[in-house]
Amino acid sequence: MERKLTIPLFVASLVLLAHCATERPPSQIPASEATFVFRGSVSEAQSSTLEQLEASDVTYAVVVDEVVHQEGTFDDQTGRTVTVIAADRKLEPGGSFVFYTEPFMFGTSVAVHLVRASSDDRPSAVIGEEVKRDLENGRLRERVREAEFIVAGVVTHIDTTRERVRIESEHVPDLRQASLKVSEVLKGDLSAEEVAFLFAASIDIQWYQSPKFTGGEEGIFLLNRDSDRLKPFGVGGQTLTLLHPLDFQPPDKLETIKGLL
Amino acid sequence: MRTPVVLSVFLLMLHGIASSQTINVVNMIPATLSNESNQDSETDVTYNPSNPDEIVATAFTPNPGGGTTTAPVYISQDGGATWVLNNIVPSANGNTGDITVTISRNGVLYAGILRGGASLDMRILRDATYTAAGAMTQLLGRTQEDQPYARAYSPMGGPQRNNDHLYVGHNDFNNSPQTASFEQSLDAETAAAPAGLATIRLERRTPSGQDGPPIRQAIHPDGTVYAVYTQRTASAGSIRTGNIVVVRDDDWGQGATPYSDVTDPSDTIAGRFVVAGVNWVWNTGAVFGQERLGDRASIAVDPGDNQTVYVAWVDRPAGVTGNTATIHVRRSTDGGNNWSADLRTINGAINPQLAVNIRGDVGFVFQQLTGTAPNQRWQTHFQQSTNGGTTWADFTLANVPAGAPAPIFLPYIGDYAGLIALGKDFYGTFAANNTPNNANFPNGVAYQRNANFGTNTLTNGVGGAVAVSIDPFFFQAQNLVENRDFYVRDWTDSATDNDIGLEPSTDPVFYNTSDVWNRRTDAPAGFTASDRPSSQDPQFSTAGSNFGFARVHRKDTGVAETVTLHFLKSELGTGSNYVNAGASPDPTLSFAAGDLVQTMTSGYEWMLNDTSSTHTCLAVEISTSNDPIVPPGLLGRAPGWPTTDLMVIYDNNKAQRNMGVYSGSGEGGSISYWAIAHNAATFRRDLVLDYAPDERFRRLFQEARLQAVGGELKREQNRVILSGMAPGENRWISLTVPASANQQEGERVSVDFFETVGRQAVNGFTLAVDRAPIDVAAVGGLRLFATNLHRLGHLTGLQPPIDRSKDLLPAIQEEKIDPGKYVDLIGSNFPAYREWLAELLEKHGSDPFTIVNRLDVLKSALDTGNPNRVYPAQSDLDHAVDAFLTYLDKRGGDVADVAQNMRWQGDLLRTIAVRRPIAGMDEVANLSDEFDVGYAARSLTVIDYSRYVENSLRVLRRLDAEMQLNQEETLNRIQSSLGNPKTLQAAHRAFLLRLDRER
Helix, strand or coil: CCCEEEEECCCCCCCCCCCCCCCCCCCCCCHHHCCEEEEEEEEEECCCCCCCCCCCCCEEEEEEEEEEEECCCCCCCCCCEEEEECCCCCCCCCCEEEEEEEEEEECCCEEEEEEEEECCCCCHHHHHHHHHHHHHHHHHHHHHHHCCEEEEEEEEEEECCCCCCCCCCCCCCCEEEEEEEEEEEEECCCCCCEEEEEEECCCECCCCCCCCCCCCCEEEEEEECCCHHHHHHCCCCCCCECCCHHHEECHHHHHHHHHHC | CCCCHHHHHHHHHHCCCCCCCEEEEEECCCHHHCCCCCECCCCEEEEECCEEEEEEEECCCCCCCCCCCEEEEEEECCCCCCCEEEEEEECCCCCEEEEEEEECCCCCEEEEEEECCCCCEEEEEEECCCCCCCCCEEEEEEECEEEEEEEEECCCCCCCCCCCEEEEEEEEHHHCCCCEEEEEECCCCCCCCCCCCEEEECCCCCCCCCEEEEEEEEECCCCCEEEEEEEEEEEECCEEEEEEEEEEECCCCCCCCCCCCCECCCCCCECEEEEEEEEEECEEEEEECCEEECCCEEEEEECCEEEEEEEEEEECCCCCCCCCCEEEEEEECCCCCCCCCCCEEEECEEEEEEEECCCCCEEEEEEEEECCCCCCEEEEEEEEECCCCCCCEEEEEEEEECCCCCCCCECCCCCCCEEEEECCEEEEEEEEECCCCHHHCCCCCEECCCEECCCCEEECCCCCEECCCEEEEEEEEECCCHHHCEECCCCECCCCCECCCCCCCCCCCCCCCCCEEEECCCCCCCECCCCCECCCCCCCHHHCCEEEEEEEEECCCCCCEEEEEEEEEEECEECCCEEECCCCCCCEEEECCCCCEEECCCCEEECCCCCCCCCEEEEEEEECCCCCCCCCCCECCCCCCCCCCCCCCCCCCEEEECEEEEEECCCCCEEEEEEEEECCCCCCEEEEEEEEECHHHHHHCCCCEEEEECCCEEEECCEEEEEEECCCCEEEEEEEEECCCCCCCCCEEEEEEEEEECCEEEEEEEEEEEECCHHHHHHHHHHHHHHHHHHHHHHHCCHHHHHHHHHCHHHHCCCCCCHHHHHHHHHHHHHHHHHHHHHHHHHHCCCCCCHHHHHHHHHHHHHHCCHHHHHHHHHHHHHHHHHHHHHHHHHCCCHHHHHHHHHHHHHHHHHHHHHCCCCCHHHHHHHHHHHHHHHHCCCCCHHHHHHHHHHHHHHHHHHHHHCCCCCHHHHHHHHHHCCCHHHHHHHHHHHHHHHHHHC
16 A cells, blocks of 8 residues: 655745855055056046956056056066056046056956056156165065064075975975074174074975075075974974075165165 | 666767867967966866856966966966966965866856965965956965865755855875865855865875875765875885875765775775875976976766776886886776776876766876987877777877976976866866977967967067966867757756756756747747747647657857757656657758757657656757767666766756646645656665745745655655655655645746755756636646546546547637536536546555545535636646556556666676576676667667567576575566567566565
């Protein structure tokens, strides 16, 4: 005999389809990241020079009349039209400004975030030097602020004994110890005439930009007791390290760094 | 999931080499970056499953604008032809230290990265608007991690339908030595960080120090998740010794002991050794074509069969010395329990990547160092096998100098490359020397950056020379060009929102608004405002023929072709096997070169059997010489069985309509609508049906109820379970709704049912109620009544019901009927109808569909003379009678199930042979496979079934004696039924059922 059972259909709520929430925090670009500065003329509002970037109320086509400062690897944009996203200000077509921007999209054209735009009659070379200096100093200032010790000196010896690696990853830093003869202490309480620090000899993607030393290098050394980054590699908290690409500066940066202290 | 291994292999062997394949290689550096000479190594790639033209790829490319707070991803919105870089990845130095990407079906991009400039600092990121400006959102950050490898999947069925499942393999040094781990979330799409991400340890043993960096995953749509990793057991100098380990979880990686569904027989611990005790080189110097050497692994699962999985790894075979690597590719067809010998052995090669496409073809990318220094070359190959790895077609994507440029950092070309399957095609990425020399790219190449192939030089935007460097390349291995890719839509929401031939298609309800439909006259009728066809239920034979229609699209214009259409039908419900709709030749549709779409103007004529219900499912398979269906065909099968092949969703050449649309009208009482649930498997199982009423249905029919006839029904949230169904068993599900709900006239409400296997919806059906005025609804009621009379007469051999059915033909040909006349017609036939049904019930001995009670309800309604009372009662009765007649009909056998019987027989014999081998069992098992494959390929018909069963009988009789089954009477019934496929199927099934109980 077949059995027949009956149940209520609606025993629970339906599974609703959740879909595609937008999560876009407002852009917070420090002025020091305005790596592309140019004189330009707004040619069209609500326009985009990239197929992949939809035109909107905040996109403008801007002709690059003159490049004031450019970093990175993209092509010279002089005479070309780029897309400027200006979320915080309206730009009138025909307006000419010095555009301080951060490029973010690269295709057949370039799209940039506007950091600020100003009218500036100074020669472009002057503005360019200022931008370059500000960018460099801005980045260096951050390193100076973070450094526990800053000293001037010369590397006297490299201990090529490789570190005892506790883990095995392609990204091990291949740490070496450098001995540094200190000629001047710029920051931190350091009385020894000679100190040792670890640097990364690895050319792995994560370390190839770290300064490398072979002995005899003279300059400014920004040292840290770094660090979480080296914990996996068995480095204790009291060991001095020099890992960031900006943490070794040539001697002619001495006054600049003093100015940043 | 149990799978007939031999059958799977056989099917693969039948599947021929791709008829034509197009390889497109694209240098991904865009025009405005012509000046760059970075080392853009180590690529990964993903695509948007809902918009495959949208592809995201990655490489170690620094922020091209010189910024340090973000790093770029590569984005194409035209299928890989052109690319832009979009700085959306948070960074500490403008680059990443590792990066892999994946996009879910919900269009959300996920990335697993090591933060640039921050060593082993893993971040897991999310972005729903990745083509726009702005940084990705961080979901998780943790140090002491290596090589995050992200892959996502959004299930199309089960309780987590449409949720973004995110799996990130990572080597977690916070848990040394058991470092092989997943970071996993089963609902990562929108929740705030960490969005459900939690750590799962894959490693259950104690490796020597740690596991290796690559932890790779393969996700099957049914919830089977595999991972492979390299387990270290010893270390000496630059040589690492260890095991290649595969773990598996059959339920999305959830549960108390995830990833423990395959163990190694050596220690019964989770994680099967594909190979144990192999050596490989670990050397972080630029020792191999300027590249470093280390652990490499890849894994891919067949989307049509969760048990078929491929693994690749590198080692240094015994007897080989020096800094080198050999790739091995192996396959398991039983869920990772047993592994083949090498399908591929590639000496001097790294970066193996595997993927399996919708056809079950295996794609394989690797990078091989050839020649001798200083003239060594890096060759990047794509290979494809259409026969499970037996033979491989080889395409050299790049053959470039290995000695230049000098490395800026390591990895030189990458610790991995990228490969994904997309429908029938494969997409991949790799890094290589970018010298613009056609000889370096044997299958051609397209550059976006300025390149002079005459002088083999690169220039920047102002004509200045640019040094050769390492660039990322995208490639597409297209097995079917778009203008030859024909498809039938699985779903249509509107003229602009519909199935565009994606494989898999993106709506799990593929049986509701598809472009295959039935009409009762030979005209396709128009399409609705939503661009959907207007389907009609079929009519019984005396009422006339039915006509199957289909609308066929293709992805692009360009060539004239003729498309053949093959129509099939099955019962309304889930799991019922398909039979050919008719015996007439298959119709064709001619496409001129400029045609994108063709609709049949004349239908495929077919008729219902005299005992068949009009509640049917219609399917179509389209094919051309260049674009055949992906085998197996639907004939003798149901989507999802015997393997986890979704068939219709995966193959854009197949479409089905499995939807009962009924008229709701009148007042008082309720109407039950019925559908069949058939166990299409070859083993006893619980058949799981998830259901999803639409919003209006839920509001209108608060008191709607589900019923089952034929066995136990269990209830879970939004789910019913038909317990312990035997192979080939049918049960009936009914949906009961009140007739007097406040449904608007013309309004349609519906409930989608999903047959769910594991966590995957493999099949389903829809029951819909259209509110109609009584004079229209009454015609439908009469049609069902007339059909039942017709079927009842043919089932019982009584002529009077057939005659009365004929008498009703004029009335049911009209669109409307006077409600009073309707009541008269029902009333005048009622006494005889009641008598015939009573006799039938008495003969059957039970009333599983409570027809007696329903007859009483109708009698009371008829006594009122009120058509609004009569219609619900008559409709309710006749839906139940329709189900009862089908129930009786199928008890006498079902030719739709002949192939299932043979599959079942093959499986049973193989299982029994392990413990109780009897001479001839293997031969009969193979014979069973032969029939199944031949039947699906339409080279064998139901007529051949008798011959195959007859050839099996000798062994079946031996089994009966050996196992003391006492089934001589059944076997004699089989013998006497040879020549009558329907009764033979019933007798054959009865024996197999008995055999199944004893195995």
